[in-house]
Amino acid sequence: MVESSMMDSSLISGIDWVRFWEDSYDTRSRIMRRDYEIDDWSERAEDYSESRRTNQYEFGESVYATLDHYGVIPPNSQVLEIGSGPGTFVIPFARRVGHMTAVEPSEGMIRMIHRNAAEAGVKNYSILPKLWQDVNSTDLRGKYDLTITSTVIWMFRDIMDQIRRMEEVTQGYCCVVGGIGTGQTFEAELWKKIMGDTPHPQYPEYPLIYNLLYMHGRIPQVRIIDYTSMRTPENMFRMYRVFYSIYTEITPEVEKTIREALYRDSGEGPCVRKYRSAIVWWDPAVRRKELRGIA
Template identity: 50%
Template sequence: MTSPSVTKWEKIYDARLSQMNRDYQISDWTARSADYSESRKTDNYKYGRTVHNILSSNGVLSDTSRMIEVGSGPGTFVIPFAQNISHVTAVEPAEGMQNHIKANALEAGVENFDIIPSIWQDVDVQSMAGSYDLAISSTVIWMFRDIVKQIKRMEKVSSGYCCLSASIPNNAHTEDTLWKSLVGDKPRPQFPEYPLIYDILYENNIHPEVRIITSESRRSPENMITMYSVFYNLFTTMTKEKEELINQHVMDKLVDGLYPMQLTSAVLWWKSPSGEINAGE
């Protein structure tokens, strides 16, 4: 029987999809790879380092640990974790993100990683059951309608712990004016991760530890314009006039030539059942 929180998750997912002209494609993440890479490097991967430090200080990780990350982006966790543990496997389908992982790793002097160029849903978890000490995913779980199944797949590959770093949405909607100017009266899509994911875990007999963290990125105006253009193109037909509205929005918010963004996340982790749960492939 589907739990109430899972039902809510699925309804929000379906509502978001119905609002879009098309769903996200892997090429969209390649288009945003430079933006993501810049956002994580501006403070020397502080976000990833903070998550590592929380897990390490709570006995989840040691210098001999092996980790697999679902949706690695440009190396948000790959770089800071690989500098402190034995090995990191990055599951990342977008070629642009893969290229940034490699470039950022080379810059950081990191070699103890490998990349699985695939979406997580297509990874053969049976062949790697219990191969890792930690399975982790950061701010991509909103992309999984079948969220419980994908969490169980994470549990399958970990003989130690699982961790989700889930974003906490800003309910202030400081960009409402831009949204209405570009999209009109169409409802703003929801990308809920925390606290709804906590309820889903709890209703499935998973009782995670939780820590709340904040981070900041400072991005170039060019990369912010790309980010907004990719995002809004999913919900409206872009025109030259709309592109100008995005440009003006970004330029109005620059501080010392950069675009600051405050982010809040919840870090949730729990002991994996060591592959005992059927991943339900």
């Protein structure tokens, strides 16, 4: 785990970070041929589950261990996860907390949660089969000790509205786990081969989410973790096929390009990727004095 101190406020002041976030969202939307659909996540469910199970849920275990170390998760906690996928956090968290509630609309992902939980012997969880945007946060006000999300945060154009809704349902902390670029060139090179000069879509997470929180009065804490994902070549092919179908027609030529790139990268063996993510958490009840009263 790599430690990260709080940023110098002089580096992030004077910028409209919400507008920055919205512009990134709008730019990405303009190059999409269709919106992401719940069925896309169902189609990816088994493949995504394989990647998240790498090293016995290394990613989820590292996130839990970090939050536990800093006293974010008290004993017998009630935890809400937004966009749970195949159980990335459900499995490692439920082994240790009082109860885990997963907000997950995809039937495919829900099947994976049940399958992975049964395999892990985890029973203290429940599922809200909805989009987070469709959950009535007022009904859940103050019910949870921790509200956490990862992977789906970039889907919310109204980012501060959704953060406020996260805060509404917690009596403790909120947490966003966001990706950090690792300098890998594979993704950029494959995009160039398939999409040409079309700009690569940006999925802003960290440090943008930190800046948004800080400039709206929160006091976010940050720690950086490294983890590994391992998938079969066929798993990776299906993942890229779904991803590129959002942006272009999947022709035989596109499929061939993906397969050839994966073979050059990993051959017949597993596709191993090293990732880095930022764990950003904050106490909604604690605000910076100079911005107290700002939403």
